[in-house]
Amino acid sequence: MAWIVLVISGVLEAVWATALGRSEGFSRPGPTIVFSVALVLSMGGLAYAMRTLPTGTAYAVWVGIGASLTVVYAMVSGTEPVTLARVVFLLLIISGIVGLKLVS
Structure with a gap:
């Protein structure tokens, strides 16, 4: 259950990071x-997951999911360019996340 909550929390990290950029310094209410x-x-989901998962692993997976999804969303929406190098490095982050799950 902790892994499911951690993945959802990582997705929500991408949501809040994207919303932060769109808030224009908290001047837009939505x-x-x-x-x-x-x-x-x-943060609540991360805290919950850290009750049973190792702190370093949970945090790295949470950040990795959030960062990867944030960049993918930015590339899909056209706010950041899609390049071969970006895709390769995103795949490296994702493989690291999967690797941490496999060894935990």
Whole structure:
């Protein structure tokens, strides 16, 4: 169960990171509310997962999922360029996340 919560929390990290960028310094209410709710849920899920998973592994997986999804969303939405190098390095992050799960 902790792994499922951790993955959901990683997805929510990508949500709050994206909303933070769209909030324009917390001047736009919609993205600011999304940021706030997603941040609380993401951190709460990470805290829950860390009750049973090793701290370093849980944190690395959480950050890796959030960072990867944030960049993928930015590339899909056209706010960041899609390059071979970016895709390769994203795949390396994802393989690291999978590797941490396999050895835990």
